[in-house]
Amino acid sequence: MSQQSQHILTAVAWPYANGPRHIGHVSGFGVPSDVFSRYQRMAGNKVLMVSGTDEHGTPIQVQADREGVTARELADRYNRVIAEDLTALGLSYDLFTRTTTANHYAIAQEIFKGLYENGYVFPKTTMGAVSPSTGRTLPDRYIEGTCPICGYDGARGDQCDNCGNQLDPIDLINPKSRINGETPKFIETEHFMLDLPAFAEVLGSWLQSKQGEWRPNVLKFSLNLLGDLQPRAISRDLDWGVPIPLDGWRDREDKRLYVWFDAVIGYLSASIEWARRSGDPDAWRQWWQNPDARGYYFMGKDNIVFHSEIWPAMLLGYNGEGARGGTPGSLGKLALPSEVVSSEFLTMEGRKFSSSRQVVIYVRDFLSRYDADALRYYIAVAGPENQDTDFTWSEFVNRNNGELVAAWGNLVNRSISMAAKNFGAVPEAGELTDADRALLARSGGAFSAVGAELGRSRFKNAVTEAFDVVRDANRYLAEQEPWKLKDDPERVKSILHVALQVVDDAKTMLTPFLPASSNKVHAMLGGEGVWSGMPRIEEVDEDGRPPYPVITGEYEGRARWESVPLRPGTPLAPPTPLFAKLDPKVVDEELARLGE
Numbered sequence: 001m002s003q004q005s006q007h008i009l010t011a012v013a014w015p016y017a018n019g020p021r022h023i024g025h026v027s028g029f030g031v032p033s034d035v036f037s038r039y040q041r042m043a044g045n046k047v048l049m050v051s052g053t054d055e056h057g058t059p060i061q062v063q064a065d066r067e068g069v070t071a072r073e074l075a076d077r078y079n080r081v082i083a084e085d086l087t088a089l090g091l092s093y094d095l096f097t098r099t100t101t102a103n104h105y106a107i108a109q110e111i112f113k114g115l116y117e118n119g120y121v122f123p124k125t126t127m128g129a130v131s132p133s134t135g136r137t138l139p140d141r142y143i144e145g146t147c148p149i150c151g152y153d154g155a156r157g158d159q160c161d162n163c164g165n166q167l168d169p170i171d172l173i174n175p176k177s178r179i180n181g182e183t184p185k186f187i188e189t190e191h192f193m194l195d196l197p198a199f200a201e202v203l204g205s206w207l208q209s210k211q212g213e214w215r216p217n218v219l220k221f222s223l224n225l226l227g228d229l230q231p232r233a234i235s236r237d238l239d240w241g242v243p244i245p246l247d248g249w250r251d252r253e254d255k256r257l258y259v260w261f262d263a264v265i266g267y268l269s270a271s272i273e274w275a276r277r278s279g280d281p282d283a284w285r286q287w288w289q290n291p292d293a294r295g296y297y298f299m300g301k302d303n304i305v306f307h308s309e310i311w312p313a314m315l316l317g318y319n320g321e322g323a324r325g326g327t328p329g330s331l332g333k334l335a336l337p338s339e340v341v342s343s344e345f346l347t348m349e350g351r352k353f354s355s356s357r358q359v360v361i362y363v364r365d366f367l368s369r370y371d372a373d374a375l376r377y378y379i380a381v382a383g384p385e386n387q388d389t390d391f392t393w394s395e396f397v398n399r400n401n402g403e404l405v406a407a408w409g410n411l412v413n414r415s416i417s418m419a420a421k422n423f424g425a426v427p428e429a430g431e432l433t434d435a436d437r438a439l440l441a442r443s444g445g446a447f448s449a450v451g452a453e454l455g456r457s458r459f460k461n462a463v464t465e466a467f468d469v470v471r472d473a474n475r476y477l478a479e480q481e482p483w484k485l486k487d488d489p490e491r492v493k494s495i496l497h498v499a500l501q502v503v504d505d506a507k508t509m510l511t512p513f514l515p516a517s518s519n520k521v522h523a524m525l526g527g528e529g530v531w532s533g534m535p536r537i538e539e540v541d542e543d544g545r546p547p548y549p550v551i552t553g554e555y556e557g558r559a560r561w562e563s564v565p566l567r568p569g570t571p572l573a574p575p576t577p578l579f580a581k582l583d584p585k586v587v588d589e590e591l592a593r594l595g596e
Helices: 023-028 030-042 058-067 071-088 102-117 196-208 216-228 259-278 301-319 363-369 372-382 393-422 434-455 459-480 489-510 515-524 585-593
Strands: 007-012 046-053 095-098 121-130 143-146 153-156 173-177 185-194 294-300 339-343 346-348 389-391 536-540 548-552
Touching: 007 030, 007 259, 023 030, 023 294, 023 339, 023 346, 023 363, 023 372, 023 389, 030 046, 030 294, 030 339, 030 372, 030 434, 030 459, 046 071, 046 259, 058 071, 071 095, 071 363, 071 536, 071 548, 095 259, 102 121, 102 185, 102 259, 102 301, 185 301, 196 216, 196 301, 216 301, 216 339, 259 301, 294 301, 301 339, 363 372, 372 389, 372 393, 372 459, 372 515, 389 393, 393 459, 393 489, 393 515, 393 585, 434 459, 434 489, 459 489, 489 515
Parallel strands: 007 046, 007 294, 046 095, 294 339, 346 389
Antiparallel strands: 095 548, 121 185, 143 153, 143 173, 536 548
């Protein structure tokens, strides 16, 4: 347990609302952030987990045009789909909202004005890309070509994923539109720029202070970018987005804030919206202005630059802490990230996820066929935590059947079944043997080791350690053979009491990973009340728009990060299976869906 409660901000990358999210997406931002948040709550910390759907920008408009709907209609549809899917996955958001709220518009505009007034935003005439056939602006990431720095064929107009450098689409060699293959036309246009070079020194000092704290891949990537920071456009030529809050600009229909600029501000705007909904409009300040608070940002590796360079620069500029100085804006001084927790990429059966090529399985489709906790477990134990990882159906089936069913489910089932059948309640232990004491010490001692790994966002190590306890308990039962001790009921009581205590301990340690099934184990052991809270959807009717969903919930429950002695005499009922065993034919069926 924590010696002193801390305020922990879990800032989760905002899924883009131009379509449903697939399991590769949630392996990067969704499940890791929820595992972390659930552990921190159990450890006694005050967690605020926020995010929402990212709904502005040209890609939304492009997809809306393809479907023959307005950008707003498209965003409304996928906001609901994504919110429902993330709720079904058990992600414990305190608030999952969206970027098209009046609150978000106001906060995004406030950050822009603070940066502008401190001199970190300036207008500049640049060359913008437009589609020759439609006349519509092409977003940088919708232009591809050869990187002028490293020669990589497939660099985007905003960044080269091969060398990591920021790019301008006009500098690409042989640029092409990803929308229709046209060669874009470049015309003069005026935009507002964020003066990133003004933050090079302070960003460098800040990043260097994270040595030994951040994942090495994140820190190395971020430090490598410092040498070539360039001013970056934060406005765009389009009519779908947050208006620019300056005289002569706010009423223009052809200029909006760039979607990436307003999206990262969402962490702050969602926190402020949550505070208002909680009844204390200033509550957000405990996570953003308390010097003892910690902020953890979760995303896939393609978003590192926005969270380790650009968002910190925006916060520094708003605070007046860049090379040009300045004073904090009306919200006051805001905290920088404590850690950027980035996952690598998840591929599928050896191929990159691709909706257009049907190399994809959407969260909704997956959860219609398989247990949410089974997916959460797979992501934790075999996901892309620190290296690119391949999802295969055969490994998913093997881990479900061999680990969730045969190891954990079997331990729960046979321990509770024997106790319920023979005694109807948690039996009282008699004199303990060395083997009994060793297993109890092993289980109780694992809380420290598993908790330390969870606190460092090392989820694979944590869940592996917890499952080692499960395997030790199964080995203990196999060696003690209580089913053979019909003439020694007192010894049977001791064995089953020890086994049930370890089941309860393992349930607690696995709760961050497997919240739904841990709630079932809590009930099987005669536990009362809610063990670990689950998310729910609330319909919001405001801003003069049709109702839309937000995710929220009460997550405190009874779950605490500690071993709690079981009470002898607690009634037990025969258990129900914790996980369903999958037929190996699932592999063939799923590969057939992929066209293998």
